[in-house]
Amino acid sequence: MTPQLWLILIPATPLLLVLAMALPGLGRHLWRLTPLAVLPALAGLVWLPDGAWAFYPWLLVGTELALDPVGRGFLLLTALLWGAAAVYAQGYLGAGPARVRFHAFFLLAMAGNLGLVVAADVVFFYTSFALMSLAAMGLVVHDQRFESWRAGWVYLGMAVAGEVALFTGLILLVHDAGGHGMVRVWEQPPDAMAVALLVIGLGVKAGLVPLHVWLPLAHPAAPTPASAVLSGAMIKAGLLGWMRLLPPGSAPEALGTILVVLGLVGAGYGVAAGVFQYRAKTVLAYSSISQMGLMTAGLGVAIAHPALAPALISALVIYALHHGIAKAALFLGVGIAQRVGRPAALAWLLLPGLALAGMPLTSGAVAKILLKAPLYDAPVDLSLVTLLLSTAAAGTLLLMLRFWVLAAGGAREPRPVSVFLWLPCLVLVLGTVLLPWALAPEGAFKALTPDHVLAVAWPMGLGLLIGGSGVLLARLWGGTMPRLIPEGDLWVPLEWGGQAVLQWIRRTSVFWRMPGGRLSRCLVDGLPRLWAAWLDRVAHGERLLLRWETLGLMFVGLVLAVLAVLYLGAVMVSS
Amino acid sequence: MTVDVISPQIYLLCGVLLFVLGLHALVVRRHLLLKILAVNIMGSGVFMLLLGVAARGEGGIDPVPHALVITGIVVAVSATAVALVLMLKVKAATGLARLPLSGPED
């Protein structure tokens, strides 16, 4: 197996499967094979050497695929999550009428996500990114409820805007670099415009704070397996994009500061908005925003201090892996939690939640420690950042508390949980515990040292304290959580405003007529009448001319006129 | 001979006036017969002009205009004959021996 074939198979397998689904007859049953589409990726993880690189001159405008350590981490995450979600979807969707369509879009998005991880040139990255974004639309609106459509439109609008920003940014990058290979792009420091566009374009996907509004809308609206990959794998594409396109050292350092600020704001805001939510999946979505904020901040530090970059990047990979797995486990768990009793539900959800909050012994603790460790080596004092990172863990626990309350509460509809549902979930839950030992054993061991335990434990304690007191207060006053921040926060006022504007436009006739419509209608109606009138006038003239007297007069008159002009001409000539 | 110097001028003048008279009548008179007569008189005017020119010639009487006028007379009578028959046909077809004021509406 050469890397040449293997690397292309990683994104191509799901695509080939989609194509096969178009086969008459047999195609209708091929959706069963969806989970297998990640096999080449998994195999690649195992077999492909570091720095595997392949070049496909026939594909697009010349495509490079490669697998570097960062890519390997993300590939693991992607393949694992998509695989798990695919298996889960087999059980979750059952034999619904639109399952073929769901799986088709699922596979397309999967292909995109896998492709962007292995992409080593800008065009293929963008292609995969677009494929993933647009195909995910099919997952978001799958249920065709009003909510899905609303979420879908917001998602799609933002995704397309993001695509366009990304496209423009990439063009600027490529223009500056003179080639579209990633290596080529890295050689050239990108200009500010490109950076801004890339931050925005990828920020949409990564849930960067003002661009995050689609997340809390889309996650609860999508079917559970789709939410899992959306939140676990796809939003990491934004992070990966930043790492790929704005690598520390090449990107301007001011960007780092901006990302740190935006990231931390996002981390805090995610918590603040999340605790006021009433649906478990929404809470998870805000948690994702918050966690992505942390990762963004981490990347920001790396960009601001390129010296710290190697350590921070690998830490971010671990963190992304950890968050992806834990978040996917939680989403899948939500699906199970609705079908089992309250204790069982809590059991499914407890471990990933704690992992997310940074509970020692879980991946969370390891990830947080790895992320924070380089910060202490920074040339400037980053203790504020560190402190805020730690504090965020308290917020995460708070969110998890809210999540547990919501997931375990409410009406239950016990149903048998098939193996397709619990198996992938179980794998992921176990993953949260086992992952650090497999990937970063020394980090995992380091996390067991007391001061580290303490470092991750006090925020949890703080969170527990706030959460507990909050729950107590609620019990005492018998009140419920105030709906301070609606689902989709910023989007809601925007939507109101937009609808008001639309109403106004609809009322004001100037707007809803097609531009130029009135003028053209005026011309279309008026000109023929004018024309007919003129024709009548001409015809009347013709009748007049037809009279012999007119004809004779004209004749004599013309003789005189010709004579006159001849005379004038003669005068002109002689003078 | 002084005689021949002056009198052709008179005929030249007369010829021109006949031409214009005929032309005017052709324009303003409605009856086709009169129009035909007018054309003939126009022609006579031209013939008179030609013969006047011939008579005025320096090298004696010029026979070429005579020939031309004879030819012209014959042509005129041919045209007149055709016009008269056509007039009769128009009269028979429309009941009027004049051109209608306006053409047939389509």
Add this chain to the structure above:
Amino acid sequence: METGGHMLLLILLSSLLPGVAIFFLKEQQFALRTALNLGGASLKFLLIIALLVGVYRDGKTYSLSVNLLPGIDLVLAADALSLLFATLSAVLWLVTTIYAIGYLEDSPNRSRFFGFFSLCVSATVGIAFSGNLITLLIFYEILTLATWPLVVHRGTAESFRAGRVYLAYTLLGGAVLLGAVVWLTLLAGSEPFAAGGYLRDLSADHGPVLIMIFAMLMAGFGVKAALLPLHSWLPRAMVAPAPVSALLHAVAVVKAGAFGIVRVLNDVYGVDLAADLGVTLPLLLLAVLTIIYGSVRAVFAEDLKQRLAFSTISQVSYIILGVALAGPIGAVGGLVHLVHQGVMKITLFFCAGNFAETLGIHRVDEMRGVGRRMPWTMTAFTLAALGMIGIPPLAGFISKWYLGLGALEAGLAWVTVVLVVSSLLNALYFLPPILRGWFSRREGPWPDERHGGGRLETHWMLLLPTVAVATMALGMGLLASLTISPLYWVTFIVEFEYGYDHIWSAIFEWETP
């Protein structure tokens, strides 16, 4: 000069003669007509392949010239650009013929339709092979003559109105063009097209005149290319049957205009001279305005074909935008869009025709749930529409990519903003039908369902061409760097015909890390 001219003549005749023969066939002679149609189309295709082989492998030159007036010749010649356009025409004609046979099954006046259809293609190929401006003008006008009967084919009052508007515009354009060409011929003689233009020597004395002529030429070609103030015939011409709209929009009329503009800019004036005269920027602005305007109107159009028509107005101007950027990469983007837009738009029109013919769907809001009933067509529609938006890996992306790069290269970064806005607008009017088609549920019966009950979602002659062109739209993007791809070809044209030297390496010789 007369080497292999018979080949070019043969290519012209391969559609002309069957066309003329078809006119005189009886309505019922289905088999013969179909044989003539397909035979002609296939023959043309093969001949063009042979021509390609001759030009590229054996290095032959093909040209034919017939004297028209002293000093003025009718010249047919095959250069890379003409081959590009001719190939596009030939391929799409073949496809459209099949489609049209299926589409017009059992409708009246088919002989007439196919006759004019063939004439139309002959004129288009003539435009492609025109070796000088006069020849281009001649075939351009012939095209007007040949397409009018197609526009009014249905014979309704509405189609006559459309035909009148079409004629008014195109004849006016033709007249202006004639004036311009005559003027130019007076100034510079009837020179053959030459890369880099042949007016350079003239520019010193005749600057303002050349600008004036340029404006007239643009107006003349702009009518068919539906540049901004001259566009409004196009949406009306939508009353024509779907294959006509498809061919009109993708290849024949609109492209003829764009092709003419490309020819004038590159082979008559030359980009340098045009830039010196300062005419490229106004053209660029016009193209930009058209792009935006067409897109905005498309957003407001509820009729599917109308929406596609406005989209055409917008998209064709990309070609003009590309060449007006006056730089090599922009030219690559523009020229490659000539092909890409053709393939994508023909796909869209085929799809619209399929919807209308199979289910009676004419409006965007009637498309709910059509994806389940006609998944193949809907897939084709999706591919082409996404391509139009510029989503990779479809053909439209390649165009936009190089247009964007070309804009940056030309130092006109703001043009990328236009591309962005246009892409957003494209998304605004193409995504709703896609989403409705795939994800909405349909309640109640279709407006007018035909071709039901078969194993396929519609008549195979409708489906096959649709899928074929959709595949092409995908393939042209996905495999853009294959030697047979339009991109490769266009790069060849731009580098070797127009003499830019770094383009090829920038696009096709990648550095291996």
Add this chain to the structure above:
Amino acid sequence: MPWMDVMADMALAPWLVILPLAGALLAGLWPAAARWWGLLTGLLTLPMALLLALQVHAHGPMVLYLGGWVPPLGIALVADGLASLMLLMTAGVGLAISLYALGYLTGETGGRWFWILWLWLWAAMNALYLSGDVFNLYVTLELVVLASVALVALAGGAAPLVAAMRYLLVSLLGSMAYLMGVALLYGSYGVLDLQGLGAQVALSAAPMLAAALMTVGLMAKSALFPLHVWLPPAHGSAPAPVSAALSALVVKVSFYLMLRLWLTVFPALPLPGLDMLMGALAMGAVLWGGLMALRASRLKQVVAYSTVAQVGYLFLLFPFLRAFPDGWKAVVFFAVAHGVAKAAVFLAAGTLQRAAGHDRLADLGAVMRGRLKTSFALGIAGASLVGLPFTGGFIAKWLLVQTALEAGLWIWVLMVLGGGLLAGAYVFRLLGPAFQPGPADPGQPLPAVMEWVPLALALLTIGLGFAGTPVLSLLTRTLTGGGG
């Protein structure tokens, strides 16, 4: 080529008068066989005209002194480029008209009269083209008038008779004006042959008045706006071959004569001023004729008004002549292109009219669909009228625009192009009914020749699209005079 040399010695020009005249006489003597005499004449005249054109092209203009009497005493026959081109066009169109008439006039009592008069008309036109003497031209002009008036009246009925009467009177008025001009010229210079006059005419009152009278007289005959009113009824109501002959050929005759006069006799007269007047009238003609053609509801009327419009282009002669000595060539090519195309259109219209039994444009759809060949002829020839490419009309339009542009005469460029648009409007209006929905119906059974001849003429217009160079080079062999 040897046969060319042999030919050079042959006096071909008289035969072009003798042949049709002999045909006319024979047809008159044996009216029952008139059609065959007509056909024979057509078949003989065309090669003769072709040979003459070749001869002129090869050896330059040929002047033949009749009876051996050299002008100013005698009369000269002048066969130069212009004349031989007009002869050739007349022969070509004439043969087509003859063939068509074979089918059109079967079993009609008027048929034989058509043949006799048509052959006379042909002979008269040929005599006129060849004549080099102002008075002789008058006689031939009268011959043309008498023959064509009789042809118009041939249809019978009130409208054609009134039309013929009006036509006759206008023509006589024009002839008289022309004759007055002849008299004035003779009075001034004492010669009658064109070359001799051209050598003497100087800028003075008498030739100016003569020029005014002759020009306006001929304008009336060639139906220039506003003296065009006699034409549409006459051409619109005559039988199809007659309409074709009148519109395609007879109108050109008086135009030819005017061109000849201004080329040969009056070059000394000043054109500035006159060019503006004539140009304005021409523009009026193009607009007026075009608008009326757009309004007319009957097929043949549309075509007749189209002639009114197209005659306008002919009178661009004056602006062009002022700009260049060679400016007239474009106009002559236009005249030829228009002649062929208009004949095709009128003949096709006749076929459709005969097939449908009427020529109301709105109801012709079925027949147009049923008679594809004819509709095609209508379309192609119409395209030539519009000036669409591959037709003679395009080359003609090109030449007009080129000439106007070369002279910097913008306004005429606009007029030619705008007139083309109007032509486009009415031509496509003509073709419109063919595209209305409905059944195809070939209508009355008709002889095949009535379908093939218009088509052949239409194809000839395409042929003319490639004849620009030879025609122009033939036209360089034209005698122009003046400079006296």
Add this chain to the structure above:
Amino acid sequence: MIRRRFALSPALLMSLALAGLLIVVVLDLPPQPGLAGPVAQAMDQAGVGHPVTAVLLNFRGYDTFLELAVLMLAVLSIWSLGRRDPIPARPVQGPVMHGTLRHLIPVAVVTGGYLVWVGSSDSGGAFQGGAVLGAAGVMLMLSLPREMPMPPALLQRLGLSLGVFAFLAVGTAGLLAGHGFMGYPPAWAYHLILGIELAAAVSIALTLVLLFLGGRSRKVRHDR
């Protein structure tokens, strides 16, 4: 009445203007030699003695030929317009008329013949002679019974085209014999001209009669 018809109007004004212009021009015509000189010089080769006849039938014979053609065409045109009506308002038939005619017609024939013959040397010629003959014919027509049996159609047509035909034949013969179209061999000129004149006179006379009758003959259906 008359004044009203010729009332002052734009037409009259323009006519007066034209008249004025013409008068000025005509009175100002420069003296010029005309063609008297060339004619006089060529008379010795003309074959006839009278200059007008020489011009008519030799120097400008082509004009005369076409003029005959015009006459013939006029008859044909009239025939093409349809059959004739009976002649209205005949003089009363009676002995006076008859007797007059009986004397007048031979005189006219002789006069006509003489005029034709004398044309070669003095005033007169084919047209005048033909006209006199024609006038006689017209009178005969007027005097004869209402529906006179006309000569056979072919004969009519032959007579009608005799002049043109003779002219054309002689002209073509000249062309073939190398004297040019419308050229006479000098030695034969007189005879040929006289022959043509005679033929022309017959034709003219017949033509005039037929013009007078107007329209094709009613009874004898000679064109079927």
Add this chain to the structure above:
Amino acid sequence: MQNHAMPDEITTWLLIGFDVLLALTLLGVAWRLLAGRDLFRSVVLFIAFGLLLSLAWVRLAAPDVALAEAAIGAGVTGALLLVALGRLRRLENRSRREGKNT
């Protein structure tokens, strides 16, 4: 010489006087016939005009033309006009009769 000259001059002036008179008569006749209302009178005047014209031709030393004019211009044309007028009258009567009948 003077004696001889006097009659010459007188003759000259007489002739000129005759010419003027003839010209005026011609013009007057032409006017009357064109302006008149009675067609028959016009025709008769036209014949007279033709005869006067031939007189004028004689004065202009054109006897051939005078002969032709008298025979054709006045004679034949006159006859043509008269017969045409007669037919016209008959047509008028016929149409009047028909008008009455209907």
